[in-house]
Amino acid sequence: MSSTPLTIEVPRVPVGPWFDSAIDWLRDNLGPLFDVIGAVIGACVDWLAALLTVPTAAQLTLIAALVVAAGLLARRGNIRGGAIPTLAALAAWAVLSLVEALAGGVALVIGSLPAPLFLWAMNLFGASYVHPPLVLALLLLAALVVVSLTATRDRRQWLLAVGAAVATVALFVLHHIVGVPLDLLVLLLFVALAQVVSGWRLALFAFLGFLLIVSMDKWEAAMSSLALILVATAVAVAISVPIGVLAAYNDRVSRLIKPILDFMQTLPAFVYLIPAISFFSIGQVPGVIATVIFAMPPGVRLTELGIRQVDRELVEAGEAFGAPPLQILRRVQLPLALATIMAGVNQVIMLSLSMVVIAGMVGAGGLGNDVYSGIARSDVALGFEGGIAVVVLAIFLDRLTGAVTRFSPAARAQRASR
Amino acid sequence: MPAVRAEKLYKVFGRRADRAVELLADGRHRDEIADLNVTAAVIDVSFEVSPGEIFVVMGLSGSGKSTLIRMLNGLLEPTSGTVEVAGTDITRLSAAELRRVRSEKISMVFQHFALFPHRTVLDNAAYGLEVRGIAREERVRKARESLELVGLAGWEERLPTQLSGGMQQRVGLARALAADTDIILMDEAFSALDPLIRRDMQTQLLELQASLGKTIIFITHDLNEAMRLGDRICVLRDGRVAQIGTAQEILDSPNSDYVARFVEDVDRTRVLTAGSVMAPPTAVDSGQDPREALRAMREAGTDRAFVLDPQRRLLGVVNADALDRADDAEGLGSVLDTGVHRVGPATAVADLFHRAAGTPHPIAVVDGSDRLLGAVARDTLLAALAPPGHDAGEKDTATAVAAGVAVDGGEAR
Numbered sequence: 147m148s149s150t151p152l153t154i155e156v157p158r159v160p161v162g163p164w165f166d167s168a169i170d171w172l173r174d175n176l177g178p179l180f181d182v183i184g185a186v187i188g189a190c191v192d193w194l195a196a197l198l199t200v201p202t203a204a205q206l207t208l209i210a211a212l213v214v215a216a217g218l219l220a221r222r223g224n225i226r227g228g229a230i231p232t233l234a235a236l237a238a239w240a241v242l243s244l245v246e247a248l249a250g251g252v253a254l255v256i257g258s259l260p261a262p263l264f265l266w267a268m269n270l271f272g273a274s275y276v277h278p279p280l281v282l283a284l285l286l287l288a289a290l291v292v293v294s295l296t297a298t299r300d301r302r303q304w305l306l307a308v309g310a311a312v313a314t315v316a317l318f319v320l321h322h323i324v325g326v327p328l329d330l331l332v333l334l335l336f337v338a339l340a341q342v343v344s345g346w347r348l349a350l351f352a353f354l355g356f357l358l359i360v361s362m363d364k365w366e367a368a369m370s371s372l373a374l375i376l377v378a379t380a381v382a383v384a385i386s387v388p389i390g391v392l393a394a395y396n397d398r399v400s401r402l403i404k405p406i407l408d409f410m411q412t413l414p415a416f417v418y419l420i421p422a423i424s425f426f427s428i429g430q431v432p433g434v435i436a437t438v439i440f441a442m443p444p445g446v447r448l449t450e451l452g453i454r455q456v457d458r459e460l461v462e463a464g465e466a467f468g469a470p471p472l473q474i475l476r477r478v479q480l481p482l483a484l485a486t487i488m489a490g491v492n493q494v495i496m497l498s499l500s501m502v503v504i505a506g507m508v509g510a511g512g513l514g515n516d517v518y519s520g521i522a523r524s525d526v527a528l529g530f531e532g533g534i535a536v537v538v539l540a541i542f543l544d545r546l547t548g549a550v551t552r553f554s555p556a557a558r559a560q561r562a563s564r
Numbered sequence: 565m566p567a568v569r570a571e572k573l574y575k576v577f578g579r580r581a582d583r584a585v586e587l588l589a590d591g592r593h594r595d596e597i598a599d600l601n602v603t604a605a606v607i608d609v610s611f612e613v614s615p616g617e618i619f620v621v622m623g624l625s626g627s628g629k630s631t632l633i634r635m636l637n638g639l640l641e642p643t644s645g646t647v648e649v650a651g652t653d654i655t656r657l658s659a660a661e662l663r664r665v666r667s668e669k670i671s672m673v674f675q676h677f678a679l680f681p682h683r684t685v686l687d688n689a690a691y692g693l694e695v696r697g698i699a700r701e702e703r704v705r706k707a708r709e710s711l712e713l714v715g716l717a718g719w720e721e722r723l724p725t726q727l728s729g730g731m732q733q734r735v736g737l738a739r740a741l742a743a744d745t746d747i748i749l750m751d752e753a754f755s756a757l758d759p760l761i762r763r764d765m766q767t768q769l770l771e772l773q774a775s776l777g778k779t780i781i782f783i784t785h786d787l788n789e790a791m792r793l794g795d796r797i798c799v800l801r802d803g804r805v806a807q808i809g810t811a812q813e814i815l816d817s818p819n820s821d822y823v824a825r826f827v828e829d830v831d832r833t834r835v836l837t838a839g840s841v842m843a844p845p846t847a848v849d850s851g852q853d854p855r856e857a858l859r860a861m862r863e864a865g866t867d868r869a870f871v872l873d874p875q876r877r878l879l880g881v882v883n884a885d886a887l888d889r890a891d892d893a894e895g896l897g898s899v900l901d902t903g904v905h906r907v908g909p910a911t912a913v914a915d916l917f918h919r920a921a922g923t924p925h926p927i928a929v930v931d932g933s934d935r936l937l938g939a940v941a942r943d944t945l946l947a948a949l950a951p952p953g954h955d956a957g958e959k960d961t962a963t964a965v966a967a968g969v970a971v972d973g974g975e976a977r
Contacts, residue, residue, distance in 0.1 A: 463678035465639055467743060468667025469695045470660075481682050555682030562723040 169421045184426040190377045191430045198369035200328050206317055207283035209335075210310040211239075214290040217306045218298070231293045239286040246278050287311060313338075329365045333357065340542070344549035348542070355538035364513065364535040371512030372539060374430055374505065375498045378437040382494050386442045387487065390449025391475065400450060407443040415440045415501055419508050433505030433514075441497035448490030452483030484554040492547040499540045503532075513539075565651050566612040567747055567779040568619075568636060573609040573645035575631050578602030581643045594803055605631035607803040609645075615746070616777045620794030622784055628803040629783045633749050636781060637670045638662045649747065667696045671740035675752035677732045679724040685711065685735050686720035692743025703742075710742040711735070713772060730761035737769070741776070750782045754789065766792055787826055791815070791835040799823055811835050831914070832949060838916060839909025841948040842929045842938030847872050850879055854890040854899070857882060868925055870904070870936055871896055877934045880904055881925045906930045909937055913948055920945055 173180070197205055218232040287310070294307035317334075320326040333356045341349040359368050393400040418439050422432030456479045464474040480487075506514020513532045520529025551557055576584045584602045588594065594604040605628040613619040623629045634640040636647055638654050646653050649669055654662060671692055679688050686704065687694075689711050693703035711717060714734040724732055733753060740748045754762045766789060773780065784790050790797045791811040799806040799814065807819045815835060818824040847870040848857040861869050867884040879900060886899035905919040905927045919927055926941040 457676075457678070459674055459676055459678040460680060462639060463672070463674060463680075463691075464695075466637060466666060466670075466672040466674075466749075467692045467695050467739075468663040468665075470663060473695070478680060482680075559681035559723050559725050562726050 165421075169424060173425060180425045184431045187377060187381070187434050188429070188431050191373050191434060194373035194376060195370045198332060198373055199366050201332060202277075202280070203318060203322075204277060204280035204283045206331075207280060207287055207314050210314040211283060211287040211290055214287065214294060214307045214310050217303050218290065218294060231297055232290065235286055235289040235293065238289075239282055242282050243279065246282065250278075287314065329360055332369075333360065336542070340546060343546055348545050348549070351545075352542055355542060359535050359538055362531045362535065364516065364531060367511070367513045367516055367532070368535045368539060371502045371514065371536070374433055374437070374510060374512060375495060375502060375539075375543070378434045378441060378498045378501075379491065379495050381434065382438045382442045382445055382498070383491055385438070386445030386490070386494070387449050390446045390487075390490075391453060393446065393450040394453035394479075403446065407446055410439055411443040415504050416507075419504065423508055428509040430505075430510045432508050433501075433510030436508075437498050437501040437505060440501050441494045444493035444497065445487075445490045448493065449483070449487050452486030452490070453479050455486065456482045481555040483556075485551045485556050488547065488551045488554060492544060495543050495547055496540065499536060499543070502536065566648070567615040567617075567650060568613040568781065569611075569646075569648040570632075570636065571610050571646045571648070573606055573632070573635060573647065574604075574643045575606040575628070575635060575640060576602050576604045576643045585644045604803055606635065606642075609800070609803075609805050611798055611805070611808055613779060613781060615779050617795045618773060618780045618782060618793050620782045620784060620790040620797045621800060622787055622790040622794075622797055623800030624785055626802075627800040629785075629800050630751060632800070633672075633751050633781065633783050637666050637672060637749060667692060667743070669745050670747045670749060671743040671745045672749040672751065673733070673736045673740050673753040675756055677724070677729075677736045677756075679732055679735055679739075681723065681725055683723075684720065685716065685722050685724060685727070688724060688735055689720075689738040689742050691739055692745075696743075706744065707738070707742045710738040713741060714738045714768065728761075729757050730765060733757060733765060734768075737772075741772075745778075747779045747781070750780060752783050752785070755784065755786065762789070769793065787830050788834060791830060799826065812840060833914035833917075834912050836913045836948050837909060838907050838911045838913065838927070838929045838940055839937070841913060841944055842909070842940050843944055845870050845926070845928070845936055845939035847936060848882070848896070849874070850896055853895060854882075854887045857896060858884060858887045861887075870926075870928060870939065871900055872936055876936060878904065878906065878928055878930055878936045883924075901925070904928050906934070907940075908932075913945065916940055916945060 201209075215232050215236060219229060291307045291311050294303050298304075317331050321328060321331055333353070336356055337349050337353045340352040356365075359365055389403065393403055415436065418436035419432060422435045426432045426435060453475075460478055460482070461474055464478050469477075502510075502512060503514040503517045506512065506516075506518040509515070513535050516532030517529055517536070519525065520527075520532060552561075574585045574588065576588070578584065578601055580600045580602055584597050584600050584604055587597050587600075588604055588607050594607060597604070607628070609628075609632060611619070621629045621632060631640060635642050636649070638647070638657070642655055646655050648654070649665060652665065654665055657665065680691070683691070686707050690703040690707035693706060698706075708717075708720065711720060714737050716731060716734055716738060719727065719731070724735060727735065733756075736753070740750075754765050757765060769780075770793065782790075782793055784793075791814075794811060796808060796810055797814055798808045801822055807814055807823050812835075814823060815827050815830065815832065818827055846861060846864045846866045846868070848860055850871050850873050852860075857869065861867065861884055868881055871879045871882055873879055880902040881904050882896055882899050882901065886901075887896075890896075890899045903923065904925055905923060907916065907919070907927055907929055909929055909931070916927055920940070920942050926939040926944075928936055929938045929940060931937055
């Protein structure tokens with residue numbers, strides 16, 4: 147005889163199946179939406195990866211033009227002189243590009259111009275025809291340089307405009323005539339960015355670090371990962387900052403999203419990959435989506451914190467002079483919270499980096515793929531080379547975003563007080 | 565029409581605010597309704613502020629003065645009662661209309677300055693106009709003007725953190741002035757400044773007010789500041805109005821023990837002015853001969869008299885001993901002592917002591933064109949120091965005698 151032991155049955159709560167059916171329902175009902183999101187994100191990542199690995203002459207010129215435009219629009223003193231022609235030039239470029247992309251209109255115009263005008267350029271690039279986007283980008287750059295030199299009296303803006311134009315020409319010469327490979331040219335752009343934003347130390351680090359990546363033959367993988375990180379960060383910031391603002395304004399929203407953020411941040415990141423695959427199949431897109439979800443919470447938290455930290459009396463001052471709430475947000479709270487929000491963006495980028503390897507499991511490619519293959523094949527060399535490339539990217543991005551903070555209005559004010 | 569009118573204002577924080585207002589309206593103290601779990605900040609406050617007046621709301625911390633001022637521009641909505649600004653009841657306005665009233669009619673100066681640290685001094689000063697959507701050139705021009713008014717020309721491109729506390733608050737004042745509103749609310753505007761700078765700021769505010777004539781509602785916990793600045797003062801106690809009146813009224817006839825205890829510590833010499841304590845002077849005409857003058861002085865029971873010219877302008881002082889020895893033929897001119905201290909009627913009594921100590925003559929109180937208004941003798945000064953209740957009636961020792969005596973007991977303010 148054996149006595150029957152007392153058994154307490156805990157009913158099985160089908161948590162997993164709930165999630166499963168919820169995801170099924172979402173896929174069945176919102177399928178087209180996910181397709182669109184997936185297509186947009188995929189296109190962005192591909193475009194950015196291509197830009198970073200093999201930029202075209204048109205893209206490089208465009209970057210130079212945008213740098214000059216940013217200088218024109220950002221400087222306070224230029225508002226009267228430079229902003230309107232700058233915006234006009236940008237708009238003209240956008241319209242012409244659209245016309246070109248939709249109907250090939252610009253190509254038609256160029257085709258009807260006398261050929262000798264372009265012969266030297268075609269010889270230079272070894273091309274058999276004139277590339278319309280490049281022409282447009284060159285025209286935009288030229289227009290902005292002229293605006294910089296005529297409409298403003300800011301010497302630094304002149305230097306920026308001339309420097310950007312010279313750098314563009316120098317890149318063309320280096321690549322098409324001297325024959326420097328493109329990855330080294332992009333590397334130089336990173337070094338220049340580091341120099342401008344942070345200083346020579348980071349520039350030196352960027353130079354050596356990215357050179358190491360090139361020499362390990364990891365450039366393409368690193369740029370693919372960087373593209374994925376940048377797109378994921380952009381999406382995460384675009385979602386998290388508005389939510390953070392809402393949470394700062396409304397205590398109830400704040401209380402509501404706190405546990406959700408905890409959940410998002412602590413659920414093992416691998417788990418996100420499963421529904422992401424079911425929505426977007428394998429590839430870069432589920433990698434981006436999983437990264438966005440995992441990396442978003444600090445963006446929300448620090449945005450809320452930053453806005454709540456803004457002195458109550460300053461907001462009151464805005465109200466007392468009759469400013470509407472959105473204007474107070476835009477002109478008082480966001481500028482003063484920017485340093486904290488940037489710290490959040492920095493965190494988002496760091497978390498994205500840590501997701502890259504995991505995303506490699508679902509075929510997102512890039513460095514994650516190398517590391518994952520290294521694990522699968524227990525190939526120490528492959529794994530470490532991929533890992534070290536991630537470290538270089540991580541340090542570069544961290545220092546770069548950390549240094550951006552010093553351009554924030556609050557940081558400027560603090561520096562001035564010393 | 566008053567510039568600002570508050571009518572039976574209540575502000576009670578908490579869920580059962582309406583019930584609390586009923587009980588408070590019956591005259592209960594706010595501590596008696598503690599069981600309702602509400603905070604009654606402002607209770608049954610009514611007043612009117614005339615255009616061009618400096619109206620000071622004075623109270624200790626927790627007396628509800630900050631809450632009160634925030635109801636005047638609609639930053640807080642009253643639980644009950646109405647606020648009229650230039651005839652408009654702002655408690656009935658929509659949010660957008662209320663914002664318009666704030667940007668066009670009322671500006672505000674804050675205790676901790678509340679300058680935007682990321683904007684230059686110029687952009688801070690121009691903020692009110694920017695909110696109103698005025699074109700950049702126009703607002704820059706007006707902001708420069710108001711910065712110049714407060715003495716900050718040349719600092720336009722600095723950031724607020726580069727300025728000292730006093731200068732920052734002058735930017736705050738310039739921001740309110742540039743907004744070009746008729747009414748300015750000042751919430752403990754000078755309380756965060758150190759005492760010397762505070763005095764300078766008070767002086768500057770009074771000077772500006774003399775030329776601009778704004779309606780200013782000034783909040784302070786400092787009674788000396790209230791007395792110095794206020795045309796009228798409203799003393800708040802535990803959310804209720806304890807007394808409203810001019811500085812002199814509150815000093816001389818406090819209506820409750822609370823107010824009386826308050827004014828005990830007031831430095832009366834800084835509140836009272838030469839104009840408010842002066843006595844009618846003994847004066848003689850410069851055309852009189854010494855014997856007539858002497859007789860007039862004996863009748864008035866005094867041994868010194870001011871000498872006035874036919875336009876009643878002050879020439880100097882004669883004393884009885886000198887007149888005794890004077891030759892009738894030479895007239896008063898030969899014994900005239902021109903070493904008389906002259907002060908304006910707005911001079912604080914505190915500033916009279918060292919003058920009184922340096923001369924045997926009474927101090928002459930004169931108007932802008934040197935016409936004699938009154939005299940302040942040493943005993944008058946001492947009597948002015950005594951708080952009300954200790955009868956100070958003996959200050960009327962001198963009497964006007966000769967023709968052409970100017971007796972003007974009008975208030976200095």
